Structures are given as structure tokens and as C-alpha cells.
Amino acid sequence: MxxxxxxxxxxxxxxxxxxxQSEEGKRLLTETMGAADPAAFWEAYWDLRLSYDRGDLDGLAYWRAVGERLGREVDPALAAALISADIDSWRxxxxxxxxxxxxxxxxxxxxxxxxxxxxxxxxxxxxxxxxxxxxxxxxxxxxxxxxxxxxxxxxxxxxxxxxxxxxxxxxxxxxxxxxxxxxxxxxxxxxxxxxxxxxxx
CATH class of the missing domain: 3.40.50.1000 (HAD superfamily/HAD-like)
Structure with missing residues (x-):
């Protein structure tokens, strides 16, 4: 070429x-989710991310899917907090x-x-x-x-x-x-x- x-x-x-993503932002994300196993959190985060990135899932649906992988229920309030923390980590x-x-x-x-x-x-x-x-x-x-x-x-x-x-x-x-x-x-x-x-x- x-x-x-x-x-x-x-x-x-x-x-x-x-x-x-900043390391501090990543830490805040796992804390917001209450993830006992950070490695499992990030595996779910990235496995499902393309569907969120391309608009197949909105923020609420994405974070609910991540939570489901982790055995954690994500209600709208928690999803909003996760969306905010996620955005902050990429600033x-x-x-x-x-x-x-x-x-x-x-x-x-x-x-x-x-x-x-x-x-x-x-x-x-x-x-x-x-x-x-x-x-x-x-x-x-x-x-x-x-x-x-x-x-x-x-x-x-x-x-x-x-x-x-x-x-x-x-x-x-x-x-x-x-x-x-x-x-x-x-x-x-x-x-x-x-x-x-x-x-x-």
C-alpha cells in the first residue's frame, strides 16, 4: 500500500x-458494580461491549446483561450509576x-x-x-x-x-x-x- x-x-x-480507560476509572467501575471478582467483571464487560458500542443494546440493557453474567441484578438506578462511571473512565x-x-x-x-x-x-x-x-x-x-x-x-x-x-x-x-x-x-x-x-x- x-x-x-x-x-x-x-x-x-x-x-x-x-x-x-484510567486505572482509577476502572476501579470505580468494579466498585460501582460491587464485583467480587474483577476478572469476571472485565470478561463480561468486554465480551458484551461490541453490542453496546454498535447500538444493539442501550446502556440499561448492556449493564443488565453484564450483571446477569455476574449473578447481579442491575436496576435502572444502578445502570445509571454504571453508565456515568463508565463514561468518566474514558475522559x-x-x-x-x-x-x-x-x-x-x-x-x-x-x-x-x-x-x-x-x-x-x-x-x-x-x-x-x-x-x-x-x-x-x-x-x-x-x-x-x-x-x-x-x-x-x-x-x-x-x-x-x-x-x-x-x-x-x-x-x-x-x-x-x-x-x-x-x-x-x-x-x-x-x-x-x-x-x-x-x-x-
Whole structure:
């Protein structure tokens, strides 16, 4: 796949521009659930997460399903507390990456965002991060009902960014998502750090 020296850049969010869950946030989540076995909690959390991320389950249904796996009944009040704690655990961003996105956009590059996150998190993240306005397109799986690495979600972004696959670089920290983009004719970059990404750009 050829290097992309110019053109559009489609970014993943968490693990690239925003940080993964904080350890403190993860601890608060397990405490909110009252999980006696944190390992079982996280296994259920991730096993069921894609259905929440792509909007197949809303927050209440997701947390009830997690609770069922753990033998814990989750009522609406507990689900609301878990949704809030979950969102809080995903709030940190990398200022250097935010600056990079803003520089690309102000320099005339088309930049888009494609993230597998539930609508609950997307709503809050947009309210708290005005720098997201740098993206010409923001695609959140929980609103679209489709998620990476499904090809439809990449094509949705390309159409709305008004760019072709061949002029677009896709940046993600998960190899399967990068491979799916490359299969559609996009250039791919497996994100490890900002320095390597800037060299690619």
C-alpha cells in the first residue's frame, strides 16, 4: 500500500487521540458494580461491549446483561450509576494528538473520526471536547448501528468526507481495524505513538 503524504486522514479516537480507560476509572467501575471478582467483571464487560458500542443494546440493557453474567441484578438506578462511571473512565485525551489533529485541519487536510463507542459516551465526549469540531466527519458506532471492522462504517465516512479510499490514510491502534481499511483501498497506519504517525504523515 503506498505511503500517503497528503490527502485525508481518518482517525480512531481511543488509543490514538484519547487515552484508554484510567486505572482509577476502572476501579470505580468494579466498585460501582460491587464485583467480587474483577476478572469476571472485565470478561463480561468486554465480551458484551461490541453490542453496546454498535447500538444493539442501550446502556440499561448492556449493564443488565453484564450483571446477569455476574449473578447481579442491575436496576435502572444502578445502570445509571454504571453508565456515568463508565463514561468518566474514558475522559482523558492526549493534548499533543489533539494539537496534531488541529494542525492538520487548519492546514487544509480533511480529517475524520471513526470510533467504536456507545451513544452515551459519544454524547458526553462531544459536549466536553470542543476540539472535535476540527473533524469534518464524526462517526460513532453507537449512533450508526455498525462498527469497525465492518466495511460499511468506513465507506460511510469516506462518502461524507467526499474522498476516495486511495487518498485516505486510516489511523487506528488495532491491527484488525487497519487491515479492514486497507482491504477497501485505504492506506493504513497502526498507531503506536505520535512521533511515528507524524513521520508517516
Amino acid at each position: 503506498p505511503e500517503t503524504a497528503s490527502g485525508a486522514v481518518l482517525f480512531d479516537l481511543f488509543g490514538v487521540i484519547a487515552r484508554h 482523558a485525551v492526549d493534548p499533543a494528538m489533539v494539537s496534531l489533529v488541529e494542525r492538520l485541519a487548519s492546514g487544509g487536510r480533511t480529517v475524520g473520526l471513526l470510533s467504536n463507542i456507545p451513544a452515551d459516551l459519544a454524547d458526553r465526549f462531544e459536549k466536553e471536547n470542543p476540539w472535535l469540531a476540527a473533524f469534518s466527519v464524526r462517526a460513532f458506532s453507537g449512533r450508526l448501528g455498525v462498527a469497525k471492522p465492518e466495511p460499511e462504517v468506513y465507506l460511510w465516512c469516506l462518502e461524507r468526507m467526499a474522498v476516495s479510499p486511495g487518498e485516505t490514510l486510516f489511523v487506528d491502534d488495532r491491527s484488525e481495524n487497519v487491515a479492514a481499511a486497507e482491504a477497501l483501498g485505504m492506506s493504513g497506519h497502526l498507531f503506536t505513538d505520535r512521533t511515528a504517525l507524524e513521520a508517516r504523515l
